[in-house]
Amino acid sequence: MTLTEKSVSDLLAAFRSSEPTPGGGSAAALAGAVGASLLAMVANLPKPQASSDEDLAMLQRAGARCTDLALQLERLVDKDTEAYDLVVGAYRMPKATDEEKAARSAGIQTALQAATEAPLEIMRRCAEALGFAEAVGRLGNANASSDVKVAAGLLGAGLAGAHENVEINLGSVKDAAYAQRVRQASAALVYNVQG
Numbered sequence: 001m002t003l004t005e006k007s008v009s010d011l012l013a014a015f016r017s018s019e020p021t022p023g024g025g026s027a028a029a030l031a032g033a034v035g036a037s038l039l040a041m042v043a044n045l046p047k048p049q050a051s052s053d054e055d056l057a058m059l060q061r062a063g064a065r066c067t068d069l070a071l072q073l074e075r076l077v078d079k080d081t082e083a084y085d086l087v088v089g090a091y092r093m094p095k096a097t098d099e100e101k102a103a104r105s106a107g108i109q110t111a112l113q114a115a116t117e118a119p120l121e122i123m124r125r126c127a128e129a130l131g132f133a134e135a136v137g138r139l140g141n142a143n144a145s146s147d148v149k150v151a152a153g154l155l156g157a158g159l160a161g162a163h164e165n166v167e168i169n170l171g172s173v174k175d176a177a178y179a180q181r182v183r184q185a186s187a188a189l190v191y192n193v194q195g
Contacts, residue, residue, distance in 0.1 A: 002078045020088055025080035025119045025165040032122060032158030033073035036129040038151035040066040043132075045141040059139040062132040069129045073122065073158070080118040080165075086111035112173050116182055119165035126159040127189045156193070163190055 003011055003022055011030075014022055043063025050056040090107035094100045130152060137148040166186045170179045 003081060004074050004077050021081040021084050022077070023081070023084060023165075024161050025084065025115075025122065026077045028119065028126075028158040028161030028165065029073050029076040029080055029122045030158075031154045031161065032126040032129065033070050033077065035126070035151040035154030035158060036066045036070035036073060038147050038154070039063070039129060039132055039136050040070060042140040042144040042147050042151070043136050045144055047141050048139055049142055050139040055139050058135060062135050062139075066129055066132055066136070069125050073125050073129075076118060076122050076125065080115075080122065083111070083115040083118040087115045108172075109174055112169050113175070113178065116166055116169040116173065119162035119169070120182060120186055122162035123159050123166065123186055123189045126155045126162065127193050130155045130159065130193055159189065159193060 003014060003026060006014065011022075015027060040063045043059050043066060048056065048059055050059050087108065090104065090111040093104040093107055095104050133148055133152040133155070136151075137145060140148065163186055166182060170183060173179045
């Protein structure tokens with residue numbers, strides 16, 4: 001059973017367990033998925049503030065895209081856990097001989113890159129959904145303005161949390177060019193949201 005197939009209570013219990021996964025990356029994806037879902041909900045509520053057909057179409061497009069982003073982030077809850085499980089598995093590889101040590105080292109580096117890509121993807125999806133918050137807040141039902149603020153807070157937390165996971169994984173990545181490329185991409189996502 002995947003994480004996202006669990007009940008909310010079972011999922012929270014999994015986060016509380018002493019197991020290394022699910023961890024912060026999956027939590028960031030979950031926060032982002034809830035945030036994007038809230039934006040989709042507000043965009044679809046009756047009695048929007050949109051006063052023109054053009055504004056209403058913009059609100060509908062925002063709602064549809066936020067729904068898609070929420071589903072992608074939901075999948076990333078499990079993908080992040082699967083990626084980090086690869087890291088844990090690589091560190092458990094045998095290391096008695098030089099050949100085993102080399103294979104283990106290569107396995108760790110491959111797994112670390114996979115475990116970096118998942119939170120980077122979470123960052124991208126959270127940043128994109130955050131980009132719709134202003135329009136949804138302005139054009140959606142005014143009575144749901146607090147829902148938009150909660151959504152933005154959750155998406156911001158998802159973005160920041162995923163960024164922390166990218167950074168910590170990059171600290172162990174030996175491929176300097178890869179690390180620099182990913183660090184620049186993640187920094188740009190943070191800057192574009194904050195700037």
